[in-house]
Amino acid sequence: MRNTRNNKPSFLDTKIIPFLKKYGIFLVVLFLVFPYAYKYLKRAIESVKNTNLEAIKEQNSNENAKASPDIVKKKVADIKKSYPSISQKTMDTIVASAFKIAEAFGTNVDDNHVLLGGTIDLYNISSWSEDEKTAITFLKKHTGTFPILEDVYYKTATKSKNLRNDIIKYLSKSQYSELAKFYKSKGYNWL
Secondary structure (H helix, E strand, O other): OOOOHHHHHHOHHHHHHHHHHHHHHHHHHHHHHHHHHHHHHHHHHHHHHHHHHHHHHHHHHHHHOOHHHHHHHHHHHHHHHOOOOHHHHHHHHHHHHHHHHHHHHEEOOOOOEEEEEHHHEOOOOOOOOOHHHHHHHHHHHOOOOOHHHHHHHHHHHHHHHHHHHHHHHHHHHHHHHHHHHHHOOOOOOOO
């Protein structure tokens, strides 16, 4: 005689196989298509973010190209809101230093005029040479407030120029290493 207890259907036969027959094609498509769809969506989101950043940078450059004192005051007030612990006197010193550094590097807005809506740059001859010593003097004044100085330099003093990139570009290697050592001796690692 046969054992009747073994005739009981298994979980595999009653649940798994019918599920795979019914939804197997969807699972295969899901596992094959999902990574590509995810990658595509991630690239699309990054593209939109990059476009927004470029638009903000372009808008900042165009506003700074006008060199309007009203726009500068508004931007400085916005930056001041970002750093509420900084006193007004310190902020005024930082703003003045940012403009002096931009003038020393020849990247300030007043010396760099544009034609045809910003397509052609007209450079002042005095901005063709850099005054590294003046720039280093003003950079050494702001060891603890370098990020604020960098923010003011980018948003108000130049046409969206990065201070760190300009330091690397306009200072010699020995001047850069001297400045970096000075910052490290004061306990800061900005450069």
